[in-house]
Amino acid sequence: MAMTPPTLPPPQRRVESSLAPPQPDVLTIWIVEDNDLLRESIAHVLNQTPGLCCPLDVATCETALAALDDGAVPEIILLDIGLPGMSGIDGIAPIHARSPSTQVLMLTVHEDRDNVFEALCAGASGYLLKPASPARIVEAIEDIRRGGSPMSAQIARKVLDMFTRLAVPQKDYGLSQREREVLHLLVDGLTQKRIAEHLFLSEHTINTHIRNIYAKLHVHSRSGAVAKALRERLI
């Protein structure tokens, strides 16, 4: 089991107040992994690496969440996907709810593409295959520190596919600059009068623009224009 006390002393002060010289840019990393050996070995690797620090390693999401509730804010959490109780995937959202700045790096045995992908969708910053060499672990953490998301090419393709599927063909209806502007305000729900006020124009002018937008988009109502604008990302 995890050797974590039910309640933690404020952990983020531990680095600064420890015996070691103050390290302003030491990365605080937690590990959530139910395999005790693996967890402790990773923790050891991290604590041996200059610039990294692993003050907390636990076996369940619930324990880690409790620690977050006590006010600790790690930069990174290594989170096993296949945990007993609350799974790693389910743990991502509550972690981010408690500490939005914390980046979550998933740990997974096999490159289970669906699970990894789901984790990334849930907000994970990347993943690490275990067992990973110490070098690979540190490399992944460095990737994250530099604002990257370590993942295999296969997973990257999956994310990319999902992304480009959402990217709509982008038709061009020949809207002018002004018309796009008015359309944007239409989508925001403004009335003709409000749009006129907002753009310092006559209400009649806006009316004309709206007509032209309708003609170009082949619609006959605000709803139609708004729907088309949002669906085809014209705004």
Add this chain to the structure above:
Amino acid sequence: MAMTPPTLPPPQRRVESSLAPPQPDVLTIWIVEDNDLLRESIAHVLNQTPGLCCPLDVATCETALAALDDGAVPEIILLDIGLPGMSGIDGIAPIHARSPSTQVLMLTVHEDRDNVFEALCAGASGYLLKPASPARIVEAIEDIRRGGSPMSAQIARKVLDMFTRLAVPQKDYGLSQREREVLHLLVDGLTQKRIAEHLFLSEHTINTHIRNIYAKLHVHSRSGAVAKALRERLI
């Protein structure tokens, strides 16, 4: 300049009809790169690698498109981002228009994140930093062959961010079944009257439903309801 004849003989038959023993799963790769030395050196690497074959290397997109027009279908095209004339990014769409199955691997000198990202959005399958070691080149191509998208962790994060930004939280406004039905028809641009006809109900009833929808979504107009429905995927 590129040493490519204006018109090509059907290139995809060259492998099978060559002196070498037939290789059913040889990958055909083209290179589009204006640096002659680099291009030829990559071509050399590819042709030296068992299972890979580079029958065409050219200096401009236009030349490659002409070759595609002649009916050649490479599995992969290595495409420089910074080409004179038509840029690599602009070349992706016409390439896919001519040969949808061809995967495009971008070549770029510096990890110009915006350009690379744009290329991926335009349909590229990954990218390769140049100069790349022969091993790295072959590795990237193998990634693609296995259905992956080689990219750095930084770029992966960018794609991931863009993707998760599109994934909306999915709030629940407590809409009833009927209300969702009406909302859907609203999004489709129907008037109250039409909706009433469509559902065999009184116009008054639809009016009431619309009011209730407005109240639950906290909006005061059709446009507002439509915008919220589309933006938050309520439909």
Add this chain to the structure above:
DNA sequence: TAAAAAATGGCATGTTCATGTGATACCGCC
């Protein structure tokens, strides 16, 4: 430089909408 496109403004009219204020009826549930 002439034509085309965009931006601005106006008047008029019938239509549709948003909202206030009702009513009746059904259904699940504590």
Add this chain to the structure above:
DNA sequence: GGCGGTATCACATGAACATGCCATTTTTTA
């Protein structure tokens, strides 16, 4: 049995909208 939610229907009214038809000015483009 009563209470809350849903679904249905009704009348009324001022506001907003869609559309027809028109004119002037500026900017862009051929």
